[in-house]
Amino acid sequence: xxxxxxxxxxxxxxxxxxxxxTSGATGTPAAVQTAPAGAAADANSKxxxxxxxxxxxxxxxxLVVEQAGKDELTPMLTASDLVVKVNGKAAEVTAWxxxxxxxxxxxxxxxxxxxxxxxxxxxxxxxxxxxxxxxPSVRVLVGYMENGRVVVETKGFTTDREAAGKALxxxxxxxxxxxxxYFCIQDLVARWPSRDGQAARVAMLITNGxxxxxxxxxxxxxxxxxxRAIHDAQKxxxxxxxxxxxxxxxxxxxxALSGQNYLLMAARGxxxxxxxxxxxxxxxxxxxxxxxxxxxxxxxxxxxxxxxSGLMPLKVTTTMKGVKVxxxxxxxxxxxxxxx
Numbered sequence: 001x002x003x004x005x006x007x008x009x010x011x012x013x014x015x016x017x018x019x020x021x022t023s024g025a026t027g028t029p030a031a032v033q034t035a036p037a038g039a040a041a042d043a044n045s046k047x048x049x050x051x052x053x054x055x056x057x058x059x060x061x062x063l064v065v066e067q068a069g070k071d072e073l074t075p076m077l078t079a080s081d082l083v084v085k086v087n088g089k090a091a092e093v094t095a096w097x098x099x100x101x102x103x104x105x106x107x108x109x110x111x112x113x114x115x116x117x118x119x120x121x122x123x124x125x126x127x128x129x130x131x132x133x134x135x136p137s138v139r140v141l142v143g144y145m146e147n148g149r150v151v152v153e154t155k156g157f158t159t160d161r162e163a164a165g166k167a168l169x170x171x172x173x174x175x176x177x178x179x180x181x182y183f184c185i186q187d188l189v190a191r192w193p194s195r196d197g198q199a200a201r202v203a204m205l206i207t208n209g210x211x212x213x214x215x216x217x218x219x220x221x222x223x224x225x226x227x228r229a230i231h232d233a234q235k236x237x238x239x240x241x242x243x244x245x246x247x248x249x250x251x252x253x254x255x256a257l258s259g260q261n262y263l264l265m266a267a268r269g270x271x272x273x274x275x276x277x278x279x280x281x282x283x284x285x286x287x288x289x290x291x292x293x294x295x296x297x298x299x300x301x302x303x304x305x306x307x308x309s310g311l312m313p314l315k316v317t318t319t320m321k322g323v324k325v326x327x328x329x330x331x332x333x334x335x336x337x338x339x340x
Contacts, residue, residue, distance in 0.1 A: 056092060057305030060333040063099075063200055063239060063271055064316060065326045066298040077300070081320045084304055086331065087312040095303035099137075100296060105199035106138045107157050108296075109188060109238075110164075113207035114144045114151075115178045115247035116171040120206070123285045128165035130289040135296065141193065142167040145207065148183035156193045175247070181207045182229035185266070189229075189236045200299065202272075203233075204292060205242040206285075209259030209266075226262050230269035234311065235332050240266040241295070243288050244276035253279065271328050302327075309335035 066077055079096035099106060110127070112120075131140055139157035142164050143150040153167035178184055188203065214223040233240055242263040246256070256279035267274040273295065275288040282288065306312065316327030 057307045058309055058333050058336060059094070060086070060091075060304055060306045060331055062302050062304070062314060062316070062328045062331050063237075064300045064302050064328075065271070065295055066300065067324045067326060068294060068298065075320070077318060077320065077323065077325070079302075081318045081323075082302070082325075083317045083319060084302075085313075085315045086304065086306040086333075087308050089307050091304045091306055093302060093304050095301070097301045099200055099299045099301055100135045103137050104301070105196060106135070106296065106299075107141070107192075107194055107196065107199045107201050108134070108138050109141045109143060109150075109157075109192075109201075109203040111143045111145060111150055111184070111188060111203055111205050111207075112168075112171060113178050113181060113184075113205075113245070113247060114146045114172045115174060115176060116206070116208075116245055117247060117281075118170050118173045120245050120281060121168075121170040124165075124168045126284060126286040126289060127168060130286075130293065131161045131164050133293065134161070138296070139199070140164040143188070144169075144171070145178040145181055145184040146172075147177065148179035149187040150184050150191075152193060173247070176212050178207070178212075178247075180211050180213050180225055181205065181209055182211055182223070182225040182262075182266075185229040185240065186232050189232045189238050192236065192238070200239075200301065201237050202239045202296070203241065205240060205263070205266075206245055207242065207259075207263070208245060208247045208256065209242065209261075209263035210247075210255055211258075211262060223262065226265060230266055231311075233266070233270045234328075234330060238270065239272040240270040241272040241292055242267060242274045243282070243285055244274070245281040256280070268329065271326060273326075306331070306333045309333045 076098070077096070079093040082093050082096070084091045084093055097104065134140065136159070139159055140154070140161065141152060141157045142154045143152040153169065154164055158164060185205070192201065211223045211225055213225055244256070244260050244263060260274065260276050260279070263274040273292070275291065277283070302316070311330050311332045314328045314331040316325055318325055
């Protein structure tokens with residue numbers, strides 16, 4: 001079964017870089033048209049030194065995935081097919097680009113939970129084949145969740161698919177060895193090992209998703225650690241895809257449902273999908289990896305102008321019959337720079 005998630009917000013890479021962190025995501029948004037000097041002066045005459053407000057709005061960016069339909073002959077979506085609202089207000093789309101088709105860079109972090117049962121390494125053959133078949137513009141990192149952080153096994157992001165495949169190792173299989181997958185997500189986002197402000201940023205997490213610090217009750221899915229991880233990923237522009245797999249301490253039942261629910265929340269929160277097969281590890285990762293590869297092929301970058309700043313609700317629909325998109329539920333837009 002595939003859990004189709006609604007894309008959620010992320011910050012533009014170039015804009016996020018201005019905040020002093022390297023955890024941004026995806027490139028420089030289109031330039032903003034501002035009011036004529038006289039109009040701007042009039043609008044701010046009562047507030048000396050205030051920042052002039054753009055006429056059309058502040059630039060933002062979101063990754064949007066066109067959903068695969070039954071009709072393979074569906075025409076390619078264009079900006080004119082989109083209806084976009086930011087914080088409930090209509091937003092102008094200034095750019096709409098298919099990422100893979102235009103050869104734009106994607107940074108993909110494949111992160112494996114070191115608490116997984118060592119037998120999950122039997123799936124590595126399919127993972128290596130998946131890595132070899134990725135579009136040329138995808139750079140890959142392989143890392144493992146250990147003690148609340150991600151230990152990177154490759155030399156950062158690489159186009160050397162053979163090296164990435166060789167970096168896969170048998171999980172240690174220590175119960176609770178990850179501390180919490182959501183601590184690891186926060187670490188990954190905060191220390192994203194790249195300063196490429198133009199690349200789309202995507203993570204594929206292979207984990208059971210259980211938060212060891214808030215319990216594994218599927219009827220109580222409130223976790224500040226999960227919420228923080230999602231919030232951090234939203235602001236940094238990292239999409240959190242996942243494949244559910246058992247670790248040595250959790251094998252099905254309520255704990256599995258709890259972990260799957262958290263992974264779904266992370267996917268919905270960042271514009272991705274969560275894949276699972278019942279409450280046990282899937283027989284094969286191959287079908288899920290194929291679906292994930294399809295997601296990358298249908299990935300678009302959307303630039304827009306928003307009336308406001310901060311983390312705001314975003315809704316994207318299409319006017320094309322029978323065509324749906326996954327778009328961020330929230331998007332982060334930086335405020336205008338102070339005016340001297």
